Amino acid sequence: GPVVFSGAVLCGGSSSRMGRDKSLLLVDGQPLAARVAEALWAAGAAEVLAIGGDAEALRAWDLAVRPDDHPGGGPLPATLTALHVATESIVMVMACDLLAPSADAVGATVHALAAHPDAFGAVPVVDGYRQWTHAAWRRPAGDALEAEWKSGTRALHRAAALLALVEVADLDPLALVDADVPGDLP
Numbered sequence: 001g002p003v004v005f006s007g008a009v010l011c012g013g014s015s016s017r018m019g020r021d022k023s024l025l026l027v028d029g030q031p032l033a034a035r036v037a038e039a040l041w042a043a044g045a046a047e048v049l050a051i052g053g054d055a056e057a058l059r060a061w062d063l064a065v066r067p068d069d070h071p072g073g074g075p076l077p078a079t080l081t082a083l084h085v086a087t088e089s090i091v092m093v094m095a096c097d098l099l100a101p102s103a104d105a106v107g108a109t110v111h112a113l114a115a116h117p118d119a120f121g122a123v124p125v126v127d128g129y130r131q132w133t134h135a136a137w138r139r140p141a142g143d144a145l146e147a148e149w150k151s152g153t154r155a156l157h158r159a160a161a162l163l164a165l166v167e168v169a170d171l172d173p174l175a176l177v178d179a180d181v182p183g184d185l186p
Helices: 032-042 055-059 075-085 103-114 141-150
Strands: 006-010 047-051 064-066 090-095 121-126 134-138 165-168
Touching: 006 032, 006 075, 032 047, 032 090, 032 103, 047 075, 055 064, 064 075, 075 090, 075 134, 075 141, 090 103, 103 121, 103 134, 103 165, 134 141
Parallel strands: 006 047, 006 090, 047 064, 121 165
Antiparallel strands: 090 134, 121 134
């Protein structure tokens, strides 16, 4: 059956490699962040929150914005913020710069976590690499991740290294591609 979950789009941080705020880059007339939000809504999210970024500009695209607790700190503290402010027990946290976000990939990730009650998170794997910018988390994972953050860990993959996670295979790899440099944009 349907899994109840919150969606979060990480919009903070100006990209040094892209040269501007990635969340507002237009693809097919829509900002990247709004396209990710649409995939979350289409997958059945109970709410979709934009974490960080240019609040005024994001709100113009009907995104509910929550300030990042640690602006510029990267995906780990932004994920912590998402886990703090979301209302549902499962939170799908996605980067704003996914080029072809997919409701199917979101649904598969959320369902993988729901099917494993003992897991703290579900992370897609492509070519042997965990795709941390497209992960579903249980809110209690935030306590463990926050302890790592407070101890000085700054990378999400390091903070989550000891958590029980489900790896999600066989997702469309295109749904997991992000834009790091201008040449990545269609």
